[in-house]
Amino acid sequence: MVMNIIAPPKPPLSRLSSAGLPRRLAAIVYDGLLLTGVLFGASALALGLAAALLGSEALKLHNPLTGNPFFSTYLLLVCFFFYGGFWIYGGQTLGMRAWRVRVQRRDGGGIxxxxxxxxxxxxxxxxxxxxxxxxxxxxxxxxxxxxxxxxxxxxxxxxxxxxxxxxxxxxxxxx
Known part of the structure; x- marks a missing residue:
């Protein structure tokens, strides 16, 4: 005799509401301030490396980072890994955490x-x-x-x- 066992239906997942525009903007401002500090640190690191490689006297005459596409790309990558790292690992930047906002796939999973x-x-x-x-x-x-x-x-x-x-x-x- 074969018994058909039907599992009870799962309760529907509680749907989280979408974050509104003011909350998104507040998180952007918060994260922008944090990113500014990160970019200052990344720039100081690059400037220190340039000074170590070229010498401080050569750096005083001409800053090799000004208008340098490699330096611009480096800063763009720093920005991406700042946001991307937070989004991938936890779904929230610090600004998003402060404003209770999370990024997720439409099915609720991580991105x-x-x-x-x-x-x-x-x-x-x-x-x-x-x-x-x-x-x-x-x-x-x-x-x-x-x-x-x-x-x-x-x-x-x-x-x-x-x-x-x-x-x-x-x-x-x-x-």
Whole structure:
């Protein structure tokens, strides 16, 4: 005799609500301050290495880091690994933790490096007007910053980093 044993249905997973725009912006500001400190440290490390290799007198005459594409790439990688590392291992940067926000896949699991890279690149699009409006078109610095912040708000309001990387930012319950 074969018995059909049907497992009782699992209760539905409690769906976390999506993080709102003010909370996302607050986490961005918090993480921006932390990233500034990390970039200062990374720059000091590169400058110290340049001084050790070239000598301090040569460094006083000409700073080899100014306009150096390798140095710019190094700082970009530092930024990516700052965000990507936090997103991959725990789903939260320190700013996101302070504002109870977590990044996750749509099924609730953790994200991978490719998703982190997509999020990082799409979220970084707001820097394009900041960097190039002034240099290429001669627009004032204030106006290019305003255009960049407008792009940031548009990116966040449309949730383009979430859509492009198939992730979501959720609001965690109070503990």
């Amino acid at each position: 991978g490096w490719w998703q982190a890279l997509l999020r990082f690149l799409i979220a970084g699009l707001w820097l394009v007007p900041v960097a190039y409006l002034h240099q290429v078109f001669g627009v004032s610095v204030g106006l290019s910053l305003a255009a960049g912040l407008g792009c940031l708000l548009l990116l966040l309001a449309l949730r383009l980093p979430d859509r492009g990387s198939e992730t979501e930012l959720v609001l965690l319950p109070k503990s």
